[in-house]
Amino acid sequence: MYRNILKIITVFFVMLALIVPVTLEKLPAIxxxxxxxxxxxxxxxxxxxxxxxxxxxxxxxxxxxxxxxxxxxxxxxxxxxxxxxxxxxxxxxxxxxxxxxxxxxxxxxxxxxxxxxxxxxxxxxxxxxxxxxxxxxxxxxxxxxxxxxxxxxxxxxxxxxxxxLHDIYDKVIIIDAGHGGRMTGAVRNGIEEKSINLDIVLALKEQLDSYSGDKRLGIFYTRTTDTNPTLQQRAALANKADADLFISVHCNSYEKGNFTAVSGTQVLYSQSDNRELGSKHLAQICMDNVTAATGNRAFGLLPADDIYIIRTSEAPVALVEVGFMTNRQELDNLANADYQKQAAQGIYNAIMQAFDEGY
Ligand SMILES: [Zn+2]
Incomplete structure (x- = not known):
């Protein structure tokens, strides 16, 4: 009886001794x-x-x-x-x-x-x-x-x-500068939307870098240089970071891109996000703060689930169209560093208000 058990145990270990090297042999294929x-x-x-x-x-x-x-x-x-x-x-x-x-x-x-x-x-x-x-x-x-x-x-x-991330940070924010690289976005008078978006985001980064409040903020950017992440990568960053806020910065163009009198800030949101502290309310917070900081008029909120990053974001998302590049005055403003700082300040204030409200 004991001999049999011993035999079984011996066979088991012999087999194990054979299996382990065979298994390890597979590793070189890696x-x-x-x-x-x-x-x-x-x-x-x-x-x-x-x-x-x-x-x-x-x-x-x-x-x-x-x-x-x-x-x-x-x-x-x-x-x-x-x-x-x-x-x-x-x-x-x-x-x-x-x-x-x-x-x-x-x-x-x-x-x-x-x-x-x-x-x-x-x-x-x-x-x-x-x-x-x-x-x-x-x-x-x-x-x-x-x-x-x-x-x-x-x-x-x-x-x-x-x-x-949430073991380290109280809040995780994803900031997205629209377009980049070969994708210029709108172009008016030789001014490219991708550059304005990036300049505003870099001004925002400067402000967020000097944040001294009591929250531990984890802030990630889809780009801080002239690169062009895919839309999938931009949305995935927000989703894979379990972001609390996802804010995308763009500039608007009216219809065919001709200069018009149409002006103002527009904020796009996800209409399928029906959380109380969801996308639409975040868009309103962004609108209030950006227009207060820039003095720009509110063009309005726009439901925009047809836009990939808005539709697929699990985090409350707001896409801020700071102003119209198809309005001569606004184009001048958008290309101006001081105005870009004001817009950044507005977005910064919006982020702080959102956290105060419980986002
Ligand atoms: Zn854009």
């Missing part, structure tokens, strides 16, 4: 463009308990305090040695727009996943790839949501924690 999520699930998840135990043993109490309660290491990434045998300098950057964390290894490694180990939890990871960029090796990790990434290096390993 390569450029390979979707790691499933592989992590299959091959690496089992290592998590060990990895997290190791990690806990390596931490000293001070570091645990510094990390803050509730932040767990999600990934442990083995760092390559350089030729002198020292751990390579690395950089970790997050591209909020694509929810991708880039770990740059200053190391001459062609295929990271065949040579080094990565352990951890896969539940936040949508995909992973390794590629060479010049002299660097880059591990690109795309996550299911936008996280704040915490990092530390210890004993030759890089530890990454993906922290929910």
């Amino acid at each position: 390569n450029e463009k390979y979707d790691m999520a499933k592989a992590l699930e299959d091959n690496v998840l089992q290592n998590y308990v060990k990895a997290s135990t190791d990690a806990k043993q390596e931490k000293n109490p001070d570091e645990i305090l510094q990390k803050g309660a509730g932040f767990e290491d999600d990934l442990r990434i083995e760092l390559p040695d350089d030729s002198e045998g020292e751990r390579q300098s690395i950089s970790v950057e997050t591209d909020a727009l694509t929810q991708t964390v880039y770990v740059k290894l200053k190391a001459d490694v062609d295929n990271y996943f065949t040579k080094y180990s990565m352990t951890g939890r896969s539940n936040h990871i949508d995909s992973m790839q390794y590629y060479r960029k010049g002299a660097d090796g880059v591990i690109a990790i795309t996550t299911d949501k936008l996280y704040q990434v915490k990092q530390r290096i210890e004993n030759g390993y890089l530890y990454l924690s993906f922290v929910n």
